[in-house]
Amino acid sequence: xxxxxxxxxxxxxxxxxxxxxxxxxxxxxxxxxxxxxxxxxxxxxxxxxxxxxxxxxxxxxxxxxxxxxxxxxxxxxxxxxxxxxxxxxxxxxxxxxxxxxxxxxxxxxxxxxxxxxxxxxxxxxxxxxxxxxxxxxxxxxxxxxxxxxxxxxxxxxxxxxxxxxxxxxxxxxxxxxxxxxxxxxxxxxxxxxxxxxxxxxxxxxxxxxxxxxxxxxxxxxxxxxxxxxxxxxxxxxxxxxxxxxxxxxxxxxxxxxxxxxxxxxxxxxxxxxxxxxxxxxxxxxxxxxxxxxxxxxxxxxxxxxxxxxxxxxxxxxxxxxxxxxxxxxxxxxxxxxxxxxxxxxxxxx
Numbered sequence: 001x002x003x004x005x006x007x008x009x010x011x012x013x014x015x016x017x018x019x020x021x022x023x024x025x026x027x028x029x030x031x032x033x034x035x036x037x038x039x040x041x042x043x044x045x046x047x048x049x050x051x052x053x054x055x056x057x058x059x060x061x062x063x064x065x066x067x068x069x070x071x072x073x074x075x076x077x078x079x080x081x082x083x084x085x086x087x088x089x090x091x092x093x094x095x096x097x098x099x100x101x102x103x104x105x106x107x108x109x110x111x112x113x114x115x116x117x118x119x120x121x122x123x124x125x126x127x128x129x130x131x132x133x134x135x136x137x138x139x140x141x142x143x144x145x146x147x148x149x150x151x152x153x154x155x156x157x158x159x160x161x162x163x164x165x166x167x168x169x170x171x172x173x174x175x176x177x178x179x180x181x182x183x184x185x186x187x188x189x190x191x192x193x194x195x196x197x198x199x200x201x202x203x204x205x206x207x208x209x210x211x212x213x214x215x216x217x218x219x220x221x222x223x224x225x226x227x228x229x230x231x232x233x234x235x236x237x238x239x240x241x242x243x244x245x246x247x248x249x250x251x252x253x254x255x256x257x258x259x260x261x262x263x264x265x266x267x268x269x270x271x272x273x274x275x276x277x278x279x280x281x282x283x284x285x286x287x288x289x290x291x292x293x294x295x296x297x298x299x300x301x302x303x304x305x306x307x308x309x310x311x312x313x314x315x316x317x318x319x320x321x322x323x324x325x326x327x328x329x330x331x332x333x334x335x336x337x338x339x340x341x342x343x344x345x346x347x348x349x
Contacts, residue, residue, distance in 0.1 A: 030074040032059040037085035159310040160283040162219045174253035212246040232317030248302040251337025277303040
């Protein structure tokens with residue numbers, strides 16, 4: 001358990017945070033330029049200047065560029081046809097083709113959106129130079145990104161990783177601890193003592209409750225030092241909710257352990273619950289985009305509530321009044337799981 005307690009936070013916060021990112025950078029682009037005009041060269045220069053794209057060698061033909069997509073050597077193909085510049089100068093409009101590898105639909109949509117913005121900017125720049133928009137009034141917009149002005153995806157993922165870390169500590173290690181005692185025989189020795197079931201369960205809860213809060217403190221400290229994670233809310237609110245959340249997942253872990261006889265059984269059952277909790281929690285994808293059934297199942301998912309709360313408190317600076325619904329729901333789950341673990345533990349004297 002000691003490597004899990006001390007090494008797991010370092011691995012998750014240093015490796016997983018950088019790996020689990022939705023930032024789209026270094027998108028590989030191949031251009032098949034059949035126009036070879038000043039306009040096409042200007043477009044290529046804008047692609048080279050963009051932080052999102054990595055321009056590959058120019059293709060001699062559209063077929064060659066598409067072959068690169070098929071060979072996984074590029075993500076996006078831009079085909080610039082003959083006479084694009086002359087068509088634009090003569091008729092006021094011209095066409096080019098953007099072909100994306102849509103195996104990853106999200107990446108394909110974002111790539112197309114970034115490229116469309118570059119093309120629109122190029123179109124506007126050329127039109128202004130040709131004085132086509134001299135008498136046209138324009139509306140300019142300014143974007144303000146609240147809570148995460150630099151759009152740093154790590155600020156979104158770090159709280160999620162911390163929530164998953166506490167779940168692993170609270171549910172997985174607690175279940176393993178009790179079953180380990182069953183395997184080596186010490187549980188039977190405890191069963192013949194006058195100790196009450198509730199006292200025994202509390203004895204199993206408290207150490208891991210303290211360890212869980214220690215892990216949260218360690219994760220917050222590392223996140224602040226390594227990534228400068230903003231802490232805009234009151235940490236007392238976060239720790240109060242984390243206390244209740246740990247009770248809920250500790251109760252689940254202890255219940256699993258009371259129904260299992262070996263550590264292998266515990267790992268398989270815990271992995272099933274952990275996988276479902278993480279996938280439904282909104283750690284990587286928005287819950288609002290999930291089917292209605294999944295959103296309803298989240299009412300039984302304590303990790304979903306903790307995921308919302310830790311992001312709201314750290315990033316938005318939410319107070320206790322803002323998390324009352326999540327706090328009440330998690331407290332209700334804790335009030336069910338902990339007594340369930342106590343009653344399901346079979347003690348013989």
